[in-house]
Amino acid sequence: MKARRTIAAALSVLALTAVAACGKDGSPTANADDAAPKLPTYQVKTDAKLDGSPTWKKAKEKGRLTIGAKADQPFLGFQDVATKGRSGFDIEIAKMVAADLGFGPDQIDFQTIVSANRETAISKGQVDYYVGTYTINDKRKALVSFAGPYLVAGQDLLVLKSNTAITGKDSLAGKNICSATGSTSIDRIESTYKGKVVKYDTYAQCVEKLLTDEVDAVTTDDAILKGYAAKNPTKLKVVGDPVSKEPYGVGLNKDDKVLQAAISASLKAHEDNGDWKKAYDATLGLSGSTAPAVPALETSS
Secondary structure: OHHHHHHHHHHHHHHHHHHHHHHHHHHHHHHHHHHOOOOOOOOOOOOOOOOOOHHHHHHHHHOOEEEEEOOEEOOOEEEOOOOOOEEOHHHHHHHHHHHHOOOOHHHEEEEEOOHHHHHHHHHOOOOOEEOOOOEOOHHHHOOOEEEEEEEEEOEEEEEEOOOOOOOOHHHOOOOEEEEEOOOOHHHHHHHOOOOEEEEEOOHHHHHHHHHOOOOOEEEEEHHHHHHHHHHOOOOEEEEOOOOOOEEEEEEEOOOOHHHHHHHHHHHHHHHHOOHHHHHHHOOHHHHOOOOOOOOOOOOOO
16 A cells, blocks of 8 residues: 555656646747747827828728738738738838827728739729838839838849859849839849849749749849748748848828828837837848848928
């Protein structure tokens, strides 16, 4: 009887040790999660009022805000196929602006718009504003207005990890280089990169073609490419030196100066209070890219 009690006590000690060991094994993951950058939360303004903004008035009457975004850019603008949830730095920019306009996350309808259709979607009122690696340039300013920039990227190259032949723009002669239709990257493929143009609606399609050896490289902004490389670290890498500056802005209707000013004020406020840096670190920063300097906002035009 005494022997059985001794065995039982020993088994109890072993069980407790095993539980403790399990907790210990799991603790690094928990600690890592605790140490990981956290997304900021944005206080929704209850007294937001944009007199003179037809876009804001319409959204307020509906009680919902429609924001254009990308869905295929990891760490920037990404939509989970299973959950339909959106994540990334651009999504955070969209949310912080929405909060200052008086709309919480449950009042936002994200709409995926490919690069070639952005100006049409904005000018026709299909979206209230657009946040999706949208480079500010004079050609687009003739059609829409911008608030920002909130980030400056630079055009670069994505290739297979095993590729040692392509090291930058000077090694691309005759190569098949893919980019998204309607992007500013297309214009430089032939003029600067001296490569052959391959176009698809999305960068995700370009990356798929790269992974199956149907194109030699993908070119677009380095922020986008680093996201794809981080998603496929054993297969893809970013090479070369950026050949451009791509200032990302929030696109909106050209005639809505009141909304433009409000979005600019919102961006400045969240840059100043640290939300911008927190959002970057918890999204695009996970790709290994440290947060760059916050760019100076352009004056309204």
